[in-house]
Amino acid sequence: GEDVEQSLFLSVREGDSSVINCTYTDSSSTYLYWYKQEPGAGLQLLTYIFSNMDMKQDQRLTVLLNKKDKHLSLRIADTQTGDSAIYFCAGPLRGSQGNLIFGKGTKLSVKP
Amino acid sequence: EPEVTQTPSHQVTQMGQEVILRCVPISNHLYFYWYRQILGQKVEFLVSFYNNEISEKSEIFDDQFSVERPDGSNFTLKIRSTKLEDSAMYFCASSEVSAGDYYGYTFGSGTRLTVV
Numbered sequence: 648g649e650d651v652e653q654s655l656f657l658s659v660r661e662g663d664s665s666v667i668n669c670t671y672t673d674s675s676s677t678y679l680y681w682y683k684q685e686p687g688a689g690l691q692l693l694t695y696i697f698s699n700m701d702m703k704q705d706q707r708l709t710v711l712l713n714k715k716d717k718h719l720s721l722r723i724a725d726t727q728t729g730d731s732a733i734y735f736c737a738g739p740l741r742g743s744q745g746n747l748i749f750g751k752g753t754k755l756s757v758k759p
Numbered sequence: 760e761p762e763v764t765q766t767p768s769h770q771v772t773q774m775g776q777e778v779i780l781r782c783v784p785i786s787n788h789l790y791f792y793w794y795r796q797i798l799g800q801k802v803e804f805l806v807s808f809y810n811n812e813i814s815e816k817s818e819i820f821d822d823q824f825s826v827e828r829p830d831g832s833n834f835t836l837k838i839r840s841t842k843l844e845d846s847a848m849y850f851c852a853s854s855e856v857s858a859g860d861y862y863g864y865t866f867g868s869g870t871r872l873t874v875v
């Protein structure tokens with residue numbers, strides 16, 4: 648079946664770049680999303696990338712999409728302690744009207 | 760910024776009891792969803808709802824689950840007879856258009872359901 652996989656933990660120092668990786672199985676996804684979950688909060692849409700793009704930059708965030716390898720990454724430049732959260736990669740299930748497939752989430756810890 | 764509001768934030772219930780989880784989606788959104796996340800597991804789709812009916816549901820969404828939009832603002836998830844394995848964080852979400860577009864979904868902050 649379709650799946651999305653992520654590494655579970657990432658620890659960086661404040662000011663460094665963070666790279667969170669995701670692999671997916673469904674190549675027909677039109678959009679792929681990154682969601683952020685802060686402690687006690689809901690899932691916040693951070694950014695998205697359309698499947699015909701290779702890269703998207705939005706301030707400190709850079710999303711890279713390698714369709715051949717079905718690999719998606721989120722780079723956070725100049726990581727701050729406020730970036731500490733769980734980051735989820737997600738994409739729509741093929742043919743679905745509402746089913747987003749999520750990864751397990753990568754917990755990013757930023758040390759001062 | 761518009762928000763999806765969920766209540767309560769935490770609910771503890773005895774096994775076999777009925778629970779109703781409540782959500783107020785964003786007012787101009789037309790599509791509504793419930794997802795859940797069992798501790799340590801992935802966020803899983805339960806059901807989508809459009810035009811006052813279920814448009815899609817997952818295998819998880821069996822006869823014990825039901826959804827309703829009782830008025831113009833609320834969207835509820837009912838679990839008829841809770842089991843221990845229903846313990847999870849339940850997220851409500853809404854969107855302007857259906858899945859597959861760049862709007863993504865707006866999620867609420869979740870209701871943590873604990874079945875004892």
